[in-house]
Amino acid sequence: MRWWAAVEWIDQLIQKGLKCVDEVEVFYVVGRSISADLKQKKINLASASEDCGLGIRTIHKGRIGSSSTNDPHKWSECLDAAVASGHLATSLPWDGLPGAQAISHAPLTFDPTMKVEPASALALLEQMLEGAEEHAAEVTAGSAGLSTATVTLANSSGVHYTDSHTGVSLSLEAIHEQSTGSEFDHSSFMDKVDPFHVGERATFFAHESAGGKEISTGNYEILLSPIAYAELLGSVFIPALNGRNVHAGRSKFAQSLGEKVTDPLLSMYDDPLLPGASGSVSWDAEGMPTHRVDFIREGVLGAFAYDLKTAYRYGKTSTSSAVRGGYGGSPGIGHHNFVVDGKRSTIEDERVVYVHSVVGAHTANPMSGEFSVELSNAFWMEGGEFQEPIRSAMLSGNVFSMHNEIIGISPESRSLGSLILPSVKINKQRIIGK
Amino acid sequence: MGSITYYDLRHVTGQITHIDIDNGIFESAGTTFFNKAVLRVISNTGWGVLQIDNYQPRTGKKFDELLQKACTLSSITQEKVNLGDVSRGALAVPVMKEDPRSVSIEEKSAILAEIEKGAIHPSVVNRRANYIERIEQVEFSDSSGNEYAYEMCRSGFNVLAVASRNGNTQMGYEREHSIHGFNLRHHQDLGKKAADIAVALLDAKGAHGGKMKAILDPELAGVFAHEAVGHASEGDLIQEGNSVLKGKTGQKIGNELLTIVDDPGIHEFGFDPIDAEGVAVRRTEIIKNGIVNAFLHNRESLAAVGNGMAGHARGMPGEPPLVRMSNTFIEAGDATDSEIFEECKNGIFLKGSRGGQVDPGRGVFQFNAEYGYLVKNGECTGMVRDVSISGDILTTLHNIALCGNNRKMSPGYCGKGGQSVPVSDGAPTVLLCDAVVGGSGMD
Numbered sequence: 041m042r043w044w045a046a047v048e049w050i051d052q053l054i055q056k057g058l059k060c061v062d063e064v065e066v067f068y069v070v071g072r073s074i075s076a077d078l079k080q081k082k083i084n085l086a087s088a089s090e091d092c093g094l095g096i097r098t099i100h101k102g103r104i105g106s107s108s109t110n111d112p113h114k115w116s117e118c119l120d121a122a123v124a125s126g127h128l129a130t131s132l133p134w135d136g137l138p139g140a141q142a143i144s145h146a147p148l149t150f151d152p153t154m155k156v157e158p159a160s161a162l163a164l165l166e167q168m169l170e171g172a173e174e175h176a177a178e179v180t181a182g183s184a185g186l187s188t189a190t191v192t193l194a195n196s197s198g199v200h201y202t203d204s205h206t207g208v209s210l211s212l213e214a215i216h217e218q219s220t221g222s223e224f225d226h227s228s229f230m231d232k233v234d235p236f237h238v239g240e241r242a243t244f245f246a247h248e249s250a251g252g253k254e255i256s257t258g259n260y261e262i263l264l265s266p267i268a269y270a271e272l273l274g275s276v277f278i279p280a281l282n283g284r285n286v287h288a289g290r291s292k293f294a295q296s297l298g299e300k301v302t303d304p305l306l307s308m309y310d311d312p313l314l315p316g317a318s319g320s321v322s323w324d325a326e327g328m329p330t331h332r333v334d335f336i337r338e339g340v341l342g343a344f345a346y347d348l349k350t351a352y353r354y355g356k357t358s359t360s361s362a363v364r365g366g367y368g369g370s371p372g373i374g375h376h377n378f379v380v381d382g383k384r385s386t387i388e389d390e391r392v393v394y395v396h397s398v399v400g401a402h403t404a405n406p407m408s409g410e411f412s413v414e415l416s417n418a419f420w421m422e423g424g425e426f427q428e429p430i431r432s433a434m435l436s437g438n439v440f441s442m443h444n445e446i447i448g449i450s451p452e453s454r455s456l457g458s459l460i461l462p463s464v465k466i467n468k469q470r471i472i473g474k
Numbered sequence: 475m476g477s478i479t480y481y482d483l484r485h486v487t488g489q490i491t492h493i494d495i496d497n498g499i500f501e502s503a504g505t506t507f508f509n510k511a512v513l514r515v516i517s518n519t520g521w522g523v524l525q526i527d528n529y530q531p532r533t534g535k536k537f538d539e540l541l542q543k544a545c546t547l548s549s550i551t552q553e554k555v556n557l558g559d560v561s562r563g564a565l566a567v568p569v570m571k572e573d574p575r576s577v578s579i580e581e582k583s584a585i586l587a588e589i590e591k592g593a594i595h596p597s598v599v600n601r602r603a604n605y606i607e608r609i610e611q612v613e614f615s616d617s618s619g620n621e622y623a624y625e626m627c628r629s630g631f632n633v634l635a636v637a638s639r640n641g642n643t644q645m646g647y648e649r650e651h652s653i654h655g656f657n658l659r660h661h662q663d664l665g666k667k668a669a670d671i672a673v674a675l676l677d678a679k680g681a682h683g684g685k686m687k688a689i690l691d692p693e694l695a696g697v698f699a700h701e702a703v704g705h706a707s708e709g710d711l712i713q714e715g716n717s718v719l720k721g722k723t724g725q726k727i728g729n730e731l732l733t734i735v736d737d738p739g740i741h742e743f744g745f746d747p748i749d750a751e752g753v754a755v756r757r758t759e760i761i762k763n764g765i766v767n768a769f770l771h772n773r774e775s776l777a778a779v780g781n782g783m784a785g786h787a788r789g790m791p792g793e794p795p796l797v798r799m800s801n802t803f804i805e806a807g808d809a810t811d812s813e814i815f816e817e818c819k820n821g822i823f824l825k826g827s828r829g830g831q832v833d834p835g836r837g838v839f840q841f842n843a844e845y846g847y848l849v850k851n852g853e854c855t856g857m858v859r860d861v862s863i864s865g866d867i868l869t870t871l872h873n874i875a876l877c878g879n880n881r882k883m884s885p886g887y888c889g890k891g892g893q894s895v896p897v898s899d900g901a902p903t904v905l906l907c908d909a910v911v912g913g914s915g916m917d
Binding site: 076085178181399400432434 | 549
């Protein structure tokens with residue numbers, strides 16, 4: 041196999057590493073991508089990237105070292121740096137990297153029809169612009185990108201896995217008077233993105249939000265769109281399910297296992313093997329075979345996420361939740377396809393404040409969960425229809441306690457990167473008018 | 475390749491050293507290496523850009539092949555890009571007081587551990603300290619024969635303390651980052667400071683939301699300048715029609731005591747000796763005495779929009795540069811702290827920040843304070859936590875009633891278009907009237 045020949049230095053690296061450390065792990069990614077950017081309605085920039093990264097982890101008597109480089113010819117220096125880094129680490133309980141296991145190697149996030157070429161980006165932008173024509177608003181910026189990458193994970197216990205990924209990303213921004221709207225989409229598969237819809241929604245929100253009215257300060261029933269919900273969930277709630285944060289004392293849920301932490305309506309789980317989802321993967325970043333992890337079942341907290349390092353340290357089992365944000369550093373704890381699920385119902389009948397997105401979600405307090413953010417594209421909604429837009433207001437609350445006030449989740453879910461979320465209807469949320 | 479009218483190449487190599495201590499355990503420490511380049515070409519119409527990992531410098535035919543690749547990409551562009559005329563010349567990078575490379579990682583680890591131990595307290599359930607040191611060698615050349623090279627080192631640390639009592643979890647967070655060399659020494663007190671704040675916040679109350687007078691400390695007022703004015707003055711957003719400041723040059727949008735500046739040339743954390751397009755960096759007075767004065771530009775937005783200065787192009791290694799802020803600040807006024815508190819009388823005094831965000835087209839911004847104190851009769855009283863302020867770019871600046879005489883800069887990072895660059899923000903203490911404060915306090 042040509043691919044194998046191209047990376048034969050990986051075996052040399054492992055053999056060399058084993059002369060001075062107990063275990064070696066190699067993560068190697070090569071990829072390429074194409075993107076094109078709009079300035080207003082014209083393509084202003086087209087770019088191509090060729091990416092390459094090598095991450096090495098060494099383990100010796102419980103001391104974990106790591107280093108990375110994007111020059112694979114320098115693997116030997118990189119290995120030395122990883123070994124040196126291990127000398128500085130505190131020795132912790134460690135029970136070995138996984139060996140090779142019989143798992144499916146059929147790619148889960150690879151679309152053989154995807155052409156990573158400028159012409160593909162051009163076609164996507166044209167379709168988005170066509171969709172944008174549906175409403176009277178000016179396009180300010182937009183982007184379409186395609187990528188493909190091959191990832192190799194090898195270790196000294198016999199793992200030598202490769203996997204290929206593809207990705208397509210779209211975004212469009214629009215303005216009407218002093219009202220903005222934006223939309224985006226991402227998938228591993230060309231036929232799962234809808235560029236026309238992205239364009240249409242961007243100009244819809246810009247146009248429909250214009251001429252908004254004020255709202256007076258008070259408590260309201262609100263409907264968070266999957267985007268607004270993702271912004272609040274991702275920066276506060278999900279990190280609290282991370283086993284390392286839990287054992288280190290950085291999680292609100294540290295003492296809550298087995299307790300009710302959300303309304304019984306809700307369940308939350310990571311399903312790494314969900315067909316068609318962008319985060320699907322059959323082995324995690326440490327080579328552990330992936331499986332579903334049920335964090336919250338009908339409101340009750342049942343599990344935290346673990347990688348090997350944290351599991352060994354605290355006497356737990358890896359939940360195959362190791363992920364890498366890139367080739368640099370060590371793998372950490374994350375999720376593959378994080379799903380919020382539960383009993384679905386129509387939640388748009390009664391009059392509610394619909395919140396499309398928020399400004400400033402990253403400023404929420406990750407420990408306490410408290411937040412106060414500005415609303416974006418907020419409307420009164422009734423009978424499933426957008427009614428008067430709301431000009432400007434803040435939403436204040438607590439991401440954790442808010443989950444006890446959820447009174448309904450929508451029939452449809454939306455994929456937002458590695459999150460798969462419904463819209464949620466929430467009781468008694470504080471809105472501060474201006 | 476006769477159609478290429480411009481190209482530039484920015485090649486950055488470097489290394490990042492980090493140390494991570496979590497509750498006394500050395501989780502990880504070590505060095506990683508990177509090598510990234512970005513080649514930008516204008517041919518016929520717009521930009522063709524190649525982003526190259528592990529770039530090996532090449533000349534002659536091999537370089538021409540890269541140009542041709544970028545040229546082929548640009549064939550799908552539709553908008554004619556023009557570049558503005560600019561000044562050239564690089565500033566000297568300030569000499570470091572102590573080069574971090576001369577300090578062993580063992581010594582760095584030992585000093586960081588002292589800072590982390592400073593956060594030990596009976597109510598503190600987690601302490602975490604990180605050291606980061608980033609050294610970049612930058613080389614630039616363009617088709618007009620401009621060339622420069624420099625080396626920059628940025629280093630610093632963060633320390634976090636998490637306090638917990640009866641299910642109430644709060645955090646204190648302190649950081650120092652610098653371009654002036656190794657800066658871990660003599661900061662052992664910051665671990666204790668983080669712990670003290672986390673513990674004090676256990677007894678703080680949630681603020682009541684509503685309109686009130688707010689005193690912003692220099693760090694928070696700097697974030698205010700960054701979010702309320704800085705982003706909306708970025709020339710690429712003006713060019714796209716995505717900023718409420720478009721067409722507002724010469725208009726008064728704030729109190730006349732208000733002057734807001736971005737200056738990449740001052741020796742703060744956002745310093746650049748020269749920008750990412752090889753343009754000399756200069757002080758740009760965005761707002762001068764309350765009037766919209768000048769936008770931040772790169773060469774393209776300068777040509778397209780005017781009314782401002784180029785020299786504000788910045789990019790992460792291997793990424794095409796965007797128009798970015800660097801060191802952004804509100805100029806000091808002449809009010810003393812006691813005058814500001816007296817004038818405020820009743821309101822809220824807000825300190826520190828976890829950042830903010832702006833929608834420049836809509837003109838709405840939000841920024842967050844880590845904590846604050848209720849002000850009653852000009853005196854600080856009870857502590858409050860997690861307070862945010864939101865505002866409207868075109869009206870809120872009129873409500874700045876007083877600027878103090880004590881400007882201070884704080885380092886941080888700013889994200890835009892998927893790129894994060896080092897910046898500093900600063901201001902004196904500022905009194906903001908009719909601030910829209912978000913808080914869920916109900917009692």
